[in-house]
Amino acid sequence: MRIANIDGRLTIVATTDHGIDVERASGGRFAAEPTAVFDRWDEFSEWAAGLEDIAAEVELRPDRIGAPSPTPRQIFAVGLNYRAHADESGFSIPDSPVVFTKYQSALTGPNTTVRLPSGGHTDWETELVVVVGRKASAVSEDDAWGHVAGLTIGQDLSERITQRSGPAPQFGLGKSFAGFAPTGPWIVTPDEFADPDDLGLGCSINGVEMQDGRTSSFIFGVPRLISYLSSIVTLLPGDLIFTGTPSGVGMGRDPQVWLKPGDELVTWIEGIGELRQSFVA
Structure with a gap:
């Protein structure tokens, strides 16, 4: 469905x-x-x-x-969940999930125009997004998929200057400018996939491929993320979990590349569809 x-x-x-x-x-x-x-x-x-x-x-x-779940009570996001992305970001492989939040006001649907922050370095991050379908507290990995309503696509757009400002990283603010959490185009239930733990995903900018990966390369798969998060907080129906991005982001390139006015970002996940974002100053 x-x-x-x-x-x-x-x-x-x-x-x-x-x-x-x-x-x-x-x-x-x-x-x-x-x-x-x-x-x-x-x-x-x-x-x-x-x-x-x-x-x-x-x-x-x-x-x-x-947005298919337009008013989630909680939006979680996972960093460094692909080894190659951790490498390109200059971090070691984490021992447990690295979690931050995005704010609901950043959430949009799949086809949008995004205004770029003045003087910023805005990056792209293709992500599989889990939509919680049942209240989850202290859920085992074996039972985790039973608490998932479905999967959708997300872009964890990231303003790197804001993200790195101050004495401690400002992940929540740097990743929550208006329009920085496009999702959609719809939610696909897990039974629709031959293997929901192994989906291709990627993105292109102006027709040039930037990211191409598979969710089977997760360091922490969907069951582990749900089990870990639910051991600390209660996951609520409709909540979103951005599961991390593969390698190929602008920050990890030499020289670094940032989104600019006039760019079109197309994001896709196998078996779900695509997002389309255009950018203005």
Whole structure:
């Protein structure tokens, strides 16, 4: 199953260009607001599995698609989760997940125009994003996938000057400028993948490939991240976990490269789709 946010309404993706409005199809049983469904994920999944002969009347135009979980209560992000990215960043391989947060105000849908901070060094980071579907506290790795609603794509856009400012790193601020957390285009449930632990992902800028990796290269896979995070905090339905980026970011290049006005960034993950960001001054 794939679910999307179309004009702020929860929609099941039925074909490549049309979907089913959930509130209308369920006779009001489920609300239109996309994030509300995660608190009733088991009930919703059972209902959706039994849908028959429902007309897919919602047009899935790119300009109508919003963030699939638009108001998560928590957004976690994991750094240095690929060995090659840790190497290019000049860090040793971590012994446990390196976790920071992005702020909800940075969250957007998949097709956006992003204003670059003046005088900054804005970088790209392609990431698989986990959407939590069930409340998780002290979850074992064996049970972790059972707490996942689905997977989507994210860009952890990062303003490196702000990120490095001050006596301690400012990860949360440097990665939370307006528009710095595009996600989408929809959430894909784990059963849709042959192997949800091994997905290709990458990005290009103006048609030139910048990143190309596989999630099977994670240092800490999705089950480990959910188990680790839930041992410390309670994960809530609709929460997002950005799982880290492969090598190929601008900061790791020689010379370093930053996003500039006029650039188009296309981000993709196998079996999910793509994001498109354009940048202005």
